Amino acid sequence: MSIRKPATTAQIATLPGQVERAPWYRPVQRFLAALGRSPVGLTGFIIIVGIMLLAVLGPAISPHDPLDNNLRARFMPPGFANDSGVFLLGTDQLGRDILSRIIAGSKVSVVVGLVSVLIAGVIGVVLGLVAGFFGGMVDAVIMRITDGLLSIPFIILVIAISGVVGSGLVTLILILGLTGWVTYARVIRGEVLKVRSLDYITAAYAIGQRRPLIILRHILPNVISSGIILAATQVGITILAESSLSFLGLGVEATTVTWGLMLADGRQYINSAWWMTTYPGIAITITVLGAVFFGDWLRDVLDPNMRGRS
């Protein structure tokens, strides 16, 4: 989608020696312009920003206290109103407002999604760089470990580990982060192998640059876009994994407000209160959809080779 505009006369007139420094907001401007051209990417971006705003502004905009019990208003259907206000999406088994709980639950999804993806990404990129660049024994060991980890379906691995290690928000983030790096290591290693033997790397050696510097300055910038694309997709997968774990009672503490736990509650009363299971699921779906849309768009923009594929 990114057709370069012809250079303006002003740009042509600038001589190489006197390149004007682009203002800081130029990349942001370009990002937003590219986003504006893609309805799907824009939708994804708006959803992600919206959910993050919900997570940050939570208490300020939620109509009720998400923890407030109201035993006289238990299992009230969507749209129920009493003297403490309207319960737009109904109430749960303790009379708590579903909408407020969904807003409060966004925080866990956002934090888990972002932090564990960041941890997994950093570990995966580093190991991928090391494996691809140095090759040999290091590469073989790292790759065999990834083979092993990849052959246990991700969610089963995570479920088993949290069964052993225990629950809690920090534990959950660490588990998802420390098991999620495998895909990054694989992809980044592949990209490094493609780049490693190119002429400009040889040139960097020739002018006497050291290996750590070559990795950081010449290889990393050329492989990082695959990592970023992957990270966007992984955010969705991680949020789904978190909700599955919480649903099974293996994720966060039972007192935390999360969408997965809300679904677990709702399942108990599925015969009478459909709204308890319906709305938290819609919240998860919309959030993950945002991450998927945004990730697809990022791939189109950052990786011309992958354009149109999925």
Added chain:
Amino acid sequence: MRKFIATRLVYTIITVFMVSLIVFFMVRLRGDPIAVMAPPTFSEEQVARMRTAWGFDRPVGEQYVIFLQKAVTGDFGQSIQARRPAMELVLERLGNTYLLSLTSALLGLVIALPLGIISALKRNSWIDFLSTVFASVGTAMPGFWLGLMLIIVFSVNLRILPAFGALEPAAIIMPTITLGVGMAARLSRITRSAMLEVMNQDYIRTAYSKGLNRRSVVVQHALRNALIPIVTIFGLQLGWLLGGSVIVESVFSWPGLGRLMIESINVRDITVVQAGLLWFALSFILINLAVDVLYVFLDPRIQYD
């Protein structure tokens, strides 16, 4: 060809070995497994006795060798809860999980192939748009949530399908739809893009100009060549299917390996968890091995030396 299969087999064995290491060390993430297994009411002396009885006081290397020796013969130790060999419990449930995976994978293919082909042939039509929406929402939706929605509609409101168990044949319908829809969503996108790529090739134009009708061009020429990426993704997504079955089995109380795993984790029945993990991994590894071998038959151009 034979050499390729031999190399693949060696890698498979190494991978299984790695999985055994992961499974072995995973239960030791908190130091020694007794910390996980022993009920909180146990006195220190009881814990110590349990530790000796299970051999957890020996050096870790020795423990692993013993674990491996026994695992090769299918012995993962006794289930603490059921007081029966862990492997026996796993094998009892395995059939149900394979059955559910098979029906879901078939449903996924039956939906995804026609949908992907039609949306590739009628690109940018309303049906292409709808199938894209289906694929995106189907991927983003938590599988178990779709299961809960089906229960609300078909069991609670319409009362036509059983919500749990495996006592009547109809009980498999909802778990199958739940997993099959997720599978279809993941496969229809790759079918569409693989078909789009193939339909632009010269040999498709040639086939048309030979006077072949659209149907035989699409089925015999295009689909056959588009199958390779589809089979790749299908094999990988079977891993997603196995993972998803763990949660979906719990939602529908389907007596499969996944539900056994969750039950065992909840009561800290470690031997069963280990045996179950290894079976899941083994199934997935063998699927991928089969996919790799299948390539050779799908595309005679692929030469493995």
